[in-house]
Amino acid sequence: MRTLLVTNDFPPKVGGIQSYLLELLSCLPPCGVRVLAPTHPEAGAFDASLPYEVVRWPRPRLYPTPGLVRRVSGLAAGTDVVQYGYALQSWLVAPAVLRRTGVPYAIFVHGAEVLLPLRLPGAAGLLVRGTLGRAAAVISVSRHTAAGVEGATGIGCPVLPPPVDLERFRPPPGARERARRRYGLGGRPVVLCVSRLAFRKGQDRLIDAMPPLARRFGARLLLVGEGPRAGSLRRRARRRGVAGAVVFAGRVPAGELPACYAAADVFAAPVRDRWLGLEQEGFGVVFAEAAAAGLPAVVGASGGAREAVEDGVTGYLVDGRSAAAVGKALARLLGDAGLRERMGRAARGRAAELYGRRAVGRRYRSILERAAGGGGA
Secondary structure, three states, X not given: OOEEEEOOOOOOOOOXXXXXXXXXXXXXXXXXXXXXXXXXXXXXXXXXXXXXXXXXXXXXXXXXXXXXHHHHHHHHOOOOEEXXXXXXXXXXHHHHHHHHHOOOEXXXXXXXXXXXXXXXXXXXXXXXXXXXXXXXXXEEOOHHHHHHHHHHHOOOOOEOOOOEOHHHHOOOOOHHHHHHHHOOOOOOOEEEXXXXXXXXXXXXXXXXXXXXXXXXXXXEEEEEOOOOOHHHHHHHXXXXXXXXXXXXXXXXXXXXXXXXXXXXXXXXXXXXXXXXXXXXXXXXXXXXHHHHOOOOEEEEOOHHHHHHOOEOOOEEEEOOOOHHHHHHHHHHHHOOHHHHHHHHHHHXXXXXXXXXXXXXXXXXXXXXXXXXXXXXO
C-alpha cells in the first residue's frame, strides 16, 4: 500500500501531533510512505534520517491555496490513500484533491480543531461536515473526540491512540542518575511535565501547587518544553518563592526524552478547558509515554485527557483549574512510595495493552487498507 501524508505538523517541529504522526508512520512499510510538510530550518538533517521520502513545501505553513492543491494532487498520483494529519488544513484541500485525482483520503481529528467548527452554524459547519463526509476514514486520537464527531455528523470514527515503543521508555541502568545530575535534581522527588508552555497545559497550576510540596518533600518540578508562557511561568515561580524548585529544561530532543521520564517519580499534566469548554485537550502522546515509563500520573479532566489515566489505579484525574486539587494528588503520591510503585506498574501494563506499537500499527494499517479499498474504517 502506498500513502501520502499531508501535514503542517511534522518533525523537526516539536509538538504532540508531530510526535503522534511520526510514530504512526513508523508502523508502515517505509517504501510505501511519502510526506508533504512545510519547510523547517532543521529539516535537511532530520529528513535524511528517515527511511521514507519527505517533500518540503517551500513555506512554513500549508495554506489551502490552488498551488497546494496542485502539489498534493501531483504527489497523490499512484498512491492508494492520502492522509491529512490535521483536520483544519484539509477542509478545502482534501475534497479538491479527491475531485482531481480520485484517490480516497483519510483525516485525523484531534480535538478542538474539529469539534469547535462542528458547533458553528452556517457555511463553516457545512464545510466541515462535507469534508468529513467525503473522507474514506476519519481517524480520532481519543474516544472523546470520536464521540463528538459522531454525535455531530453521524460519521463513525475509529480511535487510534499514540503508538509507543515500550522498550524505548525502559531506561538502561544509570539513566535516572545521569538525567538527575544533568538537571541538578539530586536525590529529591521529581514531578515531571512534558508539554508546550501554554495556558491550557496547566504549568501555572503546578507552580502554584509547589510551595507546600517543596517544603514537605523537598520536591522539584521539571518542566520540559518551550512556548509562549515561558517568561510568565518563570516570574510566577519567583513570586511563589519556588524558583529554586522549578527547573525549566526547555526543548529536549526526542532521543533524550526517555531520560527525563526516567528521572521523574510522578508525571503531571493538569490540562484544562478554555473558552467555556469549547477548547479541550485531545490526547497527548506524552500521556502514553509517561505510562510506558511506568510513572503514575496526575492529569486534568479535560476532553480526551480523561482517557489517559484510570483514576485511582494508574494515577489521578483532577480539576486542572485547581492548584489545591493538583497539589493534593501530588502530595498523596510523593508521600507514599508503595502507592507510586503500584500505580506506575499498573500504568506500564495499561500502556502495553493500549499503546503498544505492534497492536496500534495493526489497527492503523487495517484502517488505511479499508480506506484505500473504499470500505471506510
